[in-house]
Amino acid sequence: MTRLFAFAAALLLTALTVSSSCVALPSSPLRFTLEEPNGATNGTVQLTFRQEGNGDTHFTSNSFLTKDLGGLDLAALRGGGSGPIRFAVAGDPGRVDCTGTGGSGRASGTCQVVANPSFNAFLAASGIRQPTESETFSLIAVGANRATVTALADARYPVPSIDDLTDLAALDVSPGYIRALSSGGYRPQTIDDLVEFAALGITPAYVEGFVRAGYGQLKAHELVELKALAITPDYVAGFERAGYRNLPVDTLVELKALDITPDFVRAVQRGGPLPSPDRLILLRSVGQDISKQAN
Structure with missing residues (x-):
């Protein structure tokens, strides 16, 4: 979707x-x-x-x-x-x-x-x-x-x-x-x-940023999806620092579309195990109060 x-x-x-x-x-x-x-x-x-x-x-x-x-x-x-x-x-x-x-x-x-x-x-x-x-x-x-x-x-x-x-x-x-x-x-x-x-303003520099981030085989439609939602290599790097490696493009698109950030991850995690991307998407999409969620 x-x-x-x-x-x-x-x-x-x-x-x-x-x-x-x-x-x-x-x-x-x-x-x-x-x-x-x-x-x-x-x-x-x-x-x-x-x-x-x-x-x-x-x-x-x-x-x-x-x-x-x-x-x-x-x-x-x-x-x-x-x-x-x-x-x-x-x-x-x-x-x-x-x-x-x-x-x-x-x-x-x-x-x-x-x-x-x-x-x-x-x-x-x-x-x-x-x-x-x-x-x-x-x-x-x-x-x-x-x-x-x-x-x-x-x-x-x-x-x-x-x-x-x-x-x-x-x-x-x-x-x-x-x-x-x-x-x-x-x-x-x-x-x-x-x-x-x-x-969308996709430039060689934009593509090179993803290559350096480990996304060296992106297809044209994937670059279009990323740029359409203003997803940058820095956005990807933030999730890598939070513990998420090599997230698929479809997952990145879903996370960005729902305005899910590394800060949101930390609020959900609260010292517990790293929540899965699917859990993050579910919590954000249903609008639940994450402060009351148990991991």
């Missing part, structure tokens, strides 16, 4: 992280709103893309540096009245060209998605199908790039799908992160596992 809880938590975190970064839009004209927050001094604007149709509304909103919006006239955006506004969001997969009107720190209008033929040719050469217009928009919006595709191939991952590339970019998975996991011997077997690693 607890193992399933931990795994579900990891999947939920992954889904939330990716969906908050990008929502794929249908193949139709896009509308945008661009706003510069009052008093903003860091050169950022909030850019929202929206499409409505068939009773549904699809949108994605992100903060951008003004220097990354090619062609944006800040004087026109900030000026009084209303005037023409033009800018583009560009990346390896293509461009989103936007035109509209604006002033006083706000603009709105429509956009067109223009795919980059050389990027699509690169994908085809890598065994990846050509993205649709809506997928191209998603790839641009999250900053997908060739370097990630190359890093995946170098690390001998399976050929990624368009959705894989979108998810990885939405989570800011860099070629360096992919290489670090691979060179350290901690490469997940699948891209789905890599996405979960990135969503």
Whole structure:
């Protein structure tokens, strides 16, 4: 039960992280709103893309540096009245060209998605199908790039799908992160596992900590379960000092899910024999007063 809880938590975190970064839009004209927050001094604007149709509304909103919006006239955006506004969001997969009107720190209008033929040719050469217009928009919006595709191939991952590339970019998975996991011997077997690693912040250093603690053969799903509940090598070491050696991952997950600590162990033990992990879990799960328990 607890193992399933931990795994579900990891999947939920992954889904939330990716969906908050990008929502794929249908193949139709896009509308945008661009706003510069009052008093903003860091050169950022909030850019929202929206499409409505068939009773549904699809949108994605992100903060951008003004220097990354090619062609944006800040004087026109900030000026009084209303005037023409033009800018583009560009990346390896293509461009989103936007035109509209604006002033006083706000603009709105429509956009067109223009795919980059050389990027699509690169994908085809890598065994990846050509993205649709809506997928191209998603790839641009999250900053997908060739370097990630190359890093995946170098690390001998399976050929990624368009959705894989979108998810990885939405989570800011860099070629360096992919290489670090691979060179350290901690490469997940699948891209789905890599996405979960990135969503939870599983780093080579995190894995190495468990290797030093005697957990050198952890599987990807076990690392996901441990990280989802913020279980650290220090947490494991605390139980080892209390007398528990080589606790299985499932047991560690159950203990952490119930907030069972070495201090709780000492309160239950009270100078008697070391209680079993199952006893600790039972006492905590039923909420009994440990001060009245006899060993």
